Structure formats: structure tokens, C-alpha cells
Amino acid sequence: MLSYSTFSDSELISMLRLSNRAAYTEIYKRYTAVLYSHAYSKLQDREEARDAIQELFTTLWLKRENISIETNLSGYLYCAVRNRVLNTISHKRVASNYFVSIQEDFNRFESITDHRVRENELAFLIEKEIASLPPKMREVFELSRKSNLSRKEIATQLNLSEKTVKNQINNALKVLKLKFDSILTLVIF
Structure with missing residues (x-):
């Protein structure tokens, strides 16, 4: 049986381009742990780190025939996971800003509503006392x-x-x- 663990990264990439699943599996085994560790250290969330790695390897397989690696495989994968981590952080920031905005709008609306209710109550009391x-x-x-x-x-x-x-x-x-x-x-x- 052929052991893919002995192949170099460039040999594995060549085989991956030809849709060799075993080469893909070897790349996955070789780099998953270190990439996950890096993603987790930046995100501090196990699920988000797993998702980033899963997306990376899914994209690697889906784009295997056209993959263009200018540097070495580890550098390519590291940059790809770093970009996914940055996207995740950016999306969290956007979502957080959105929720803060919604909360501020809600608080402002609640404040206006509360003010109008109090104003109406006060007007009613004034009219009652005048009467x-x-x-x-x-x-x-x-x-x-x-x-x-x-x-x-x-x-x-x-x-x-x-x-x-x-x-x-x-x-x-x-x-x-x-x-x-x-x-x-x-x-x-």
C-alpha cells in the first residue's frame, strides 16, 4: 500500500489537482491540527475555529483543479486560514455593531414611547385637576x-x-x- 505521508507538499498538490482523494486526505491530516490551533488562538471559539478549517479544506477540494500555490503549501494554507479568521472577526464586528444599533433604536423608541405615555398621563391629570x-x-x-x-x-x-x-x-x-x-x-x- 502506498503511503502518502512520504510525499512532499508539492507532490501532494500535483496529485490533488488530479482529484486524488488520498492526497487530499494526507494534506488534511498534515495541516489540520496546526491550522486549527492558529485559528483557535485568534478566535477563542472552538466552533468558529472548526468552521474556518472546514471551509478552508472544502474550498481546497472544490477548487483543486485550478489551485495556484505561489509559495509552499503550508504558507498557502496559513494565509487562507488567516483570511477566514479575519473574515469571521469582521463579520462578528459587523453583527455586533448591527445588534448595538438595533438595541439603541429600541431604547430610543422605548424612551420616546415612555415619554409620550407620561406626557399623555400628565395632560390627563392636569385637565382633571382643572375640571x-x-x-x-x-x-x-x-x-x-x-x-x-x-x-x-x-x-x-x-x-x-x-x-x-x-x-x-x-x-x-x-x-x-x-x-x-x-x-x-x-x-x-
Whole structure:
């Protein structure tokens, strides 16, 4: 029986080009361990290192007829595995950046959504507290804050003195401030 372990790398490559499976197997046996060790030292992941070696030897077999080795076989295989390792690292980096980007988008969306929910809750609470003011005070306050009327315009429209309008607005603000201090504490925390 012919022992392929005695053949040189260049002889094995010549036989590989002719689709000699035994030559391919000898190349695989000769270089797998050292290439795996190199891939693993760079990737620190057994599966990824195995995948890099598997891809390398699969490509070697698939392209065996057209393989062009400018240097020696070990240098060719080392460069090929190094390129696969660099591709794996590059893909991990791209995937990591992609996932970080997705997480940032999710956090931003979640923050905007949370902000809008809180804003809507606060608007509801404000409207509820304004509605609970005494009727005349509420009317004066709403004309002041929602309709943007001046004290004089409110006084004329409601047939009140400007001083009464001023007092009603100030009293409404005091009542709302007291209620909102406790509400804001609950909403914020």
C-alpha cells in the first residue's frame, strides 16, 4: 500500500489537482491540527475555529483543479486560514455593531414611547385637576391659559373686575400647584 505521508507538499498538490482523494486526505491530516490551533488562538471559539478549517479544506477540494500555490503549501494554507479568521472577526464586528444599533433604536423608541405615555398621563391629570376647580375659578383660568385672554379681556367678557380676575387666576394656580407637587412626585418616581 502506498503511503502518502512520504510525499512532499508539492507532490501532494500535483496529485490533488488530479482529484486524488488520498492526497487530499494526507494534506488534511498534515495541516489540520496546526491550522486549527492558529485559528483557535485568534478566535477563542472552538466552533468558529472548526468552521474556518472546514471551509478552508472544502474550498481546497472544490477548487483543486485550478489551485495556484505561489509559495509552499503550508504558507498557502496559513494565509487562507488567516483570511477566514479575519473574515469571521469582521463579520462578528459587523453583527455586533448591527445588534448595538438595533438595541439603541429600541431604547430610543422605548424612551420616546415612555415619554409620550407620561406626557399623555400628565395632560390627563392636569385637565382633571382643572375640571375640579370651582366653576367661576375654572372659567377664568381656562380663558387665561387656554384662550390666552388678558385679565382685562376676561374681566370685560365675564363682567368682573380685573382684581377679581387676577385673584381667581392666582388662587387657581395655588390650588393646582399644591395638587401637582404631589402628582409629579408620583409620576416621576
